[in-house]
Amino acid sequence: MNIAVIGQPISRVDGRAKVTGRATYAAEFSAPGQAHGVIVRSTVPKGRIGSIDSTKAEATPGVIAVLTHLNAPKLPYRPHKGFTDPDIGERLHVLQDDRINHQGQPIGLVIAETLEQAVHAANLVDVTYAAEPAIVDVGRVDPVRPTMQKTDQGERRSPETRRGDAQDALAAAEVRIDRTYVIPRENHNPIEMHATIAAWNGDQLTLWDKSQWVSNVAEEIASVFGIPAENVQVISPFVGGAFGSGLRTWPHVTLAALGAQVAGRPVKVMLSRREMYYGTGYRPHTVQRVALGAARDGRLTATIQDAYQETSAYEEYSEALTNATRFLHSCPNVYTRHRIAPMNVHTPTYMRAPGEVSNIFALESAMDELAAALEMDPVELRLRNEPERDEFKNLPFSSRSTRECYRAAAERFGWSRRTPEPGSMRDDRLLIGWGMATATYPMNFAPAAAMARLLPDGTAEVMSAASDMGPGTWTSMTQVAADALGLPMERVKFTLGDSRFPKTPPHGGSMTMASVGSAVQAACLKVRDEALARGGANDLAEAMQRVGQPLEASANVKPGGAGKRFSMHAFGAVFAEVAVDPDLGETRVRRIVGAYGAGRIVNPKTTRSQCIGGMIGGIGMALMEHAVVDPRNGRVPNGNLAEYAVPVHADAPPVMDVILVEEEDPHVNPLGVKGVGEIAMVGVAPAITNAIYHATGKRIRELPVTPDKLL
Amino acid sequence: MYPFALERPRDLNAALALRAQAGRNDAPVEYIAGGTDMVQLLQENVRRPEKLVSLAGLLDDRIEVGPQGLRLGAAATMAEVAAHAEVVERFPIIAQALLNSASPQVRNQATMGGNLLQRTRCPYFRDVGYVSCNKRVPGSGCSAIGGENRWNAVLGTSENCIAVNPSDLAVALVALDAVVEVGGPGGDRSIPLADFHRLPGDTPHMETVLEAGEVITAITVPADAAGLRSHYLKVRDRASFEFAVVSAAVALDMDGSGIRRARIALGGVGTKPWRVPQVETAMAGASLEPARLRQAAALAAEGAQGQGHNDFKIELMQRAIVRAVEIAGART
Structure with missing residues (x-):
């Protein structure tokens, strides 16, 4: 019996329990x-x-x-x-x-x-x-060099990197952009x-x-x-x-x-x-200077990113604020510097796509500014700077589907009908803008374990100390287990969320499917092999009947050496349409199309749901989210859901199109998955602000873009 | 939250008697109706009554449209009024203001009387972690002045308070010359809504002219406000479920393509629902020509004072007036 369950749009196995109130959340226990x-x-x-x-x-x-x-x-x-x-x-x-x-x-x-x-x-x-x-005003802190920078992969790296001579190249560039971008503190909510x-x-x-x-x-x-x-x-x-909290x-x-x-x-x-x-932490306030130099034909000659973020006075939280700049676009001269601004605040932490989402907002805004300065189509500018390999690590990409993402998303979006001049597209009183941005997030794979148990009745129990904050881990792991065991999904019971179960890495950094999924697969394959061998049958049900007692197998997986041979990331492209009221300054997002090359997709239904969630998160980041930190005392006066605005249903555009481009990557991990939880939010905010520029001719470099900034 | 006793009197007189024992504002005895604002204020320790007197079942919840105009019982919910066929037909701006307020869940619960009495959203009023708020603790100072004040008022402010009145409904009603019917230990009286809320002055903790124990029993809107061409325009950071950054209520009595009489009020900018008679006068007899409207709307800025982050509201409110008049004027 071989049922193809991986790649199927399976509904959540815990969906019914959730909508009927039978799923028990922490505070509901007694x-x-x-x-x-x-x-x-x-x-x-x-x-x-x-x-x-x-x-x-x-x-x-x-x-x-x-x-x-x-x-x-x-x-x-x-x-x-x-x-x-x-x-x-x-x-x-x-x-x-x-x-x-x-x-x-x-x-x-x-x-x-x-x-x-x-x-x-x-x-x-x-x-x-x-x-x-107390030091609580981020505008008045002198940023300092962090002791070290920890990447998402856990590598420790100097907070300053150089390739070529970016300063000289910038000075000599035919076209230059040099701007500063600010993202205020945001809370997970x-x-x-x-x-x-x-x-x-x-x-x-x-x-x-x-x-x-x-x-x-x-x-x-x-x-x-x-x-x-x-x-x-x-x-x-x-x-x-x-979202990281x-x-x-x-x-x-x-x-x-x-x-x-x-x-x-x-x-x-x-x-x-x-x-x-x-x-419970927050996304730190960031200030990022990005300078780009290019030749008239659009090829980047210099990239400089000088960025800092707030942290607490008692812990150095440092996120991947400059990582993507080093490899996303091809450029011979790149300088990045990451600094921190320690303050008397509580320590910030990871919030959906930590580092990358902020990094990409600045970088992809600057790319759009460069495209405008060059009078070049923003997609064309990126295509002209598409690298053949990771120029920072000097390694080939294990897979990189940016070209296909640009093509697929642009086609679905109807990008070719865009008129380049700002303010040139209208709908009655409203100014229409179309913008785009590139997205990327590392493929993270960390050691994980799982246990699988086969029962004589031919059912299976699989467990791992994983978590499901919403992406659908309950469901996707059941799929992986059913696939590996060759059992129908209803005969497999996957359980998570208990520290007595085999250990996993954090449920973050988009690494759950790569890590826990690979462990679940390995444990299931192992117990299946054992059952078939001991039962002396080719059919698992028959074999287990013969064995007559439960069989268990545990598996630990860890990354092999692929990380030394390849640069491994998910890539994507996000296109957005906004309508801006030029008199009242209100911006509403009308459409978002995102295309992602994220390796194998285990469950396109929950994946799409995750991507839509990321798009909505990006709308919040672009247009409304802002935890105001009182420079007098460090309080957050808008610390509630009425004055800290997150998107509501009416802010979610009627069209949110998710394209999952075909991508086979044999190098990343046994399942060939890259994860989408973070990349789903990366690139959304700059696609929106680039669209606002296209609509209005106004470049807002400090998020969120509230009506007052467009008057 | 501090402990309180919930009283459920049998009739309104008993309720009035309970409340009359106490003083005017933030007294140890408070009324509660729909509770959508009160419960938040209790939870955040902003209000600390010893006794809450429930008005549930004690107040009129009827919605009546007759020759005298519209009468909204104080206990009618926002949802009921917004969906009432005759309100929608003859006083559409009221329904529009309501549907632009809060969320369906809140509108199902919140009442007309409570809507007029809801407290400001000024974050310094609502966060007791701030010691200074003259509205919460008289004489303690104002944290909004010199703080993040994007949410705050530019009209009707004082050196003691710049808090905005948050109601959308009140903005529409004040434009229609609504009257608040009040019952109390000393008998019944009528107060024009325009006079109902106080300016903060030196006593920002006193928000209305209600006397001790008085309760809103109904809101009436005169018949001559019916059938006007109107629009309620609300500018905000997100598309729904948010208080106004700036709003404008406009009701026009048109004479062909010209304005015979305009009634205009603003929200999100004033310490009380803000009528702009000087703009109305300038628009009387005017055409809908944008430059003319713009010129008239500029008069709204008379006396406006920004605090930095909210300076933009002075410009935005003028634009909101122009847009709302254009939309209302284009209605048939």
């Missing part, structure tokens, strides 16, 4: 006897706690305990760095001393019988501060808020948590409490969106475990929307 914890947070960005008085809070009904640095147990905080933690610096320690490192820092935990009692008592904790001058329930049983801890990486939650919390990682079980079957283990997880320890009973801590702006 541990027997659980109490509720509410975090008290600082209202100054830097200094010391002068006094903290919890007498009133402790006296209110239902309060079990109020923890502050004055009475909280001292925690071991043994060294631990997960892949998603910054290499330099040390994570925030909660309730261990009187230091305030950022606005909204946890300084207390109130535990009470009910949520309402805890919320109320938290308001009654009286705090005074010895505030100190998943619909499901972060929540943790902690329950101790002796020295065993169970955590129900919203997480993109359960194994690291176990290891991080074990290190904080000084217990073996195997004593901590983390359960996280469903994640209601995360669930990659690290944030202080509230520690607080839940600490609260449960002190209270002697399970404690649930759920963050409010406003707390999210101080507690």
Whole structure:
């Protein structure tokens, strides 16, 4: 029996549970006897706690305990760095001393019988501060050289790179562009808020948590409490969106475990929307200077990118802000420099397509400016600079489908009907603009493990400590397993989200299918071979009947040497149409067409869904998202969903076309997949802002493009 | 949230009596109707009543159109009014303003009376992490002045407060000369909507002229506001579910292709729903010629004061007036 399930548009296996409310998210679990914890947070960005008085809070009904640095147990905080933690610096320690490192820092935990009692008592904790001058205005920080730069692949590289002499080449260039692009801080704003329930049983801890990486939650919390990682079980079957906010283990997880320890009973801590702006990271504010030099025929002769991003004063978060510049377009003289601006804020973190999405906004905006200066079609400019190999690594690409992406997307979009002059396309009062951008994101593949178990009735159970924040891991892994086992999907039960399952890398960086998928495939092939051999049959069902007892196999996969021989990335092209009201400054996106070369596509239905999500995320980035950081005190005054605008249904254009170009890549990983989670968002914002330029002749270099910027 | 007792009185008089015990604003006793704004303010600790008096079932929720004009019971929901056939036909700008507000879920819950009493979206008012807000804590200062003020007002401001009144409905209603019917311990009275909200002045915490214990019972719109050519224009960063950056309500009484009388109000720019009589006067007798409209709309900027980030609103509101008049004037 060989059923082709890979490549089929299978509906989500967990879809019914989700829409009927039977999928249980972190805060919806309930541990027997659980109490509720509410975090008290600082209202100054830097200094010391002068006094903290919890007498009133402790006296209110239902309060079990109020923890502050004055009475909280001292925690071991043994060294631990997960892949998603910054290499330099040390994570925030909660309730261990009187230091305030950022606005909204946890300084207390109130535990009470009910949520309402805890919320109320938290308001009654009286705090005074010895505030100190704080650096919270990103416009006034001198950026510095980071200690090192960590790429998405975990490679450590100098934050400054050179190929040829970009300065001289720029000075000598026939055509030059030299501009600065700014992206403000953005927050993940998943619909499901972060929540943790902690329950101790002796020295065993169970955590129900919203997480993109359960194994690291176990290891991080074990290190904080000084217990073996195997004593901590983390359960996280469903994640209601995360976009990176669930990659690290944030202080509230520690607080839940600490609260449960002190209270002697399970404690649930759920963050409010406003707390999210101080507690689970964000995309850092970036400032990027991009200078391009070109010959009249459009060939790039110089590329300079000088970029910096905010980070905290206690950790050096550094993202891949300059990586794509080094290889995306062919250019003999390239200089990139990455710097950081440490401030008294909480540490930023990965947010969908971290680094690349910001990098590409600046680079592809500059490319559009260059095309305009050259009076050349933006697609043609890119085709003229299409590299034959990765000129930075000096390696061939394992596969690169940019040409096919440009062609397919342009054709679907109707690009040939574009009139190049800004303001030349109209719909009644509205100015119509068509813009495009290139997209890229690295193929990430990290060590992963899975276990497969065959049962005598011919069904299979497969498990891995993976996560599904929305892309459809439950479904796509079931497909991979069914394919490898040669079983119909309904006979395969895949389960994820439990740290007791075989370990996986973080559910981020678009690496889940490459890594976990390859492990699932390997485990399934292994157990199938064993069953067929031991059962002495060619049919798996028959073989298992003969074996008569469950068979298990585990597999670990890790990248081979392909990364040394090839440069491995997904590539794409995004085309957008906008309508701009020239009098009122409102921009609405009418169409987006994206074409992606992302290797093998396991499930075109969930992939398309992911790509549409990325397009909508890109609309938010281009037109509305902006966490305002008060330069006076580091607060985020618009820390709610009314004043921090994310796209709503009416902002999603009626046409969002996703083209998945055929691409076979035998080098990347056993499944031949590259992942689409991040690349889906890359290139969308510059395609939109380039379209706005085409509509209006106005080049807005600071996101988001709100009406005031177009008046 | 602070603990409170929820009172569910049997009738309006009992409700009035409960509320009358307390003072005027942010008193320990508050009314709650649809609760769409109140619950947010409770959750964020902005309001801390000891007692909430529920008006559920106590207020008129009828929508009536008769020879006197339109009467909206205070408990009618935004959704009911927006979908009411006669409202849509004779007072379309009201339905339009409502449908441009909030989301369907909120509109199903929120009431007419509550809409007029919703508090500002000024983020410094809503974040108790800011100590200074004269509206929240009288005398504490204003965090919006000198802060990020893109959301804030350019008209009717004072050195103590620049918070915008967030209602779309009120902008349309004030353009139509609506009247607020009020009941209270001292009896019933009628207040023109234009006089209902106060300017912040030195007392930004006092937002309306309601006396202690008074409750909105109905809103009336005179019959002569019916059948006008109208448009509610709302400019915002996203396409739906967002408060106005700038809005303009325009209702025109046309004389052929000329304007006999224009009624114009602005939202998103004023500390209260902002009528612009000087613009209306300049447009009376005018044609729909863009330059003429533009000239008249410029008068809206009289007394406007930007704070930096919101300077653009002074220009944008003039453009919004012109566009809304053009659209309304082109209707048949």
